[in-house]
Amino acid sequence: MKLSHLLPLATLALPLALTSCSKDNDSAGSSKLEVRLMDAPGDYQSVVLDVQQIEVHLKDEAIADGWQLLPFKAQAINVLDYVNGKSALLVNTDFAPGDLKEIRLLLGPDSYVIGRDGQRYDLKTPSGQSSGVKLKLDKATLRERETFQLLLDFDVAKSIVERGNWKPGNERKERYVLKPVVRVVAQAVKGGLRGTVTPAAALPHVLAIRSSITVPDTFSTAADASGAFQLSSLPSGTYKVQFFPSATAPTNQPAYKAVTRTGIIVTNDQVTDLGQTSLN
Known part of the structure; x- marks a missing residue:
């Protein structure tokens, strides 16, 4: 509108x-x-x-x-x-x-x-x-x-x-x-971000931090059972996206790790696809 x-x-x-x-x-x-x-x-x-x-x-x-x-x-x-x-x-x-x-x-x-x-x-x-x-x-x-x-x-x-x-x-x-x-x-x-986090068993949380303004603005969500996530209604700008595991890796498997991706551009009326992000 x-x-x-x-x-x-x-x-x-x-x-x-x-x-x-x-x-x-x-x-x-x-x-x-x-x-x-x-x-x-x-x-x-x-x-x-x-x-x-x-x-x-x-x-x-x-x-x-x-x-x-x-x-x-x-x-x-x-x-x-x-x-x-x-x-x-x-x-x-x-x-x-x-x-x-x-x-x-x-x-x-x-x-x-x-x-x-x-x-x-x-x-x-x-x-x-x-x-x-x-x-x-x-x-x-x-x-x-x-x-x-x-x-x-x-x-x-x-x-x-x-x-x-x-x-x-x-x-x-x-x-x-x-x-x-x-x-x-x-x-x-109506800008947005979407993507997939692996492994889904990590129960990842996602933070999108708009770093292109004087006081950074933060938006958050959690991935679903398949590892997919989407953040909607984001203001346009440049973002830093952080992924945090909320579960512990099974015994004898590598520990899950936090991952940060920078320089992510969000544009009005478009959804930016981040593809797949691995926490291994």
Whole structure:
């Protein structure tokens, strides 16, 4: 399921979180929520957003306590670092299944641009810092044991507006106003890993550790009676996969050993087949 909205925003507050949460992939009753940021290029050296907070709403907007704060670490983010397919992972957390109706973004007062002239210009954010900016979501549904991603596609060229009456020599902080244009892409993340572990008598456990993010995220499962395993709804990225025997080898047979495989690539909407892994 995919959904796109193009939202020109007259005010702003962008809440972004660079916090990761690790849980077993097959935790009953839980799903995972990711929020990512990417950008379309603009004619500036840097565009830095003072990101403070991000919240989502699962209930009717009229219900005052319907907003839920997501795990978050406030920081300045240069959105021009995330162009041409790159994205910043802002939130990665366990979340209760259900419908998301809105996402609310909050910015602090210290956003700025560095122009082609090398000068720093503060970004004005009219009224957005206090009330935030709400982005509507349509049919964004989190399901048990699935990962759901909200991709915030920030359009720098359309979002930064130069005041018509500004002239060189005026105060630099008065030159630009931030009126964000953000496209929100909501989608289920359906990457996966599968394979077979031998011998099946080792009763192997499997850990998939996403090592391509600042705080590694871990997913786990156990092989079945035939040694087969599959991990579903994995976020895309590079993984280290670890195999651990939970049983002891029979007498007069070599001991089972733990095995680690690195550099495993997981891609959205594809299942990566690891083939056979031996614990002998």
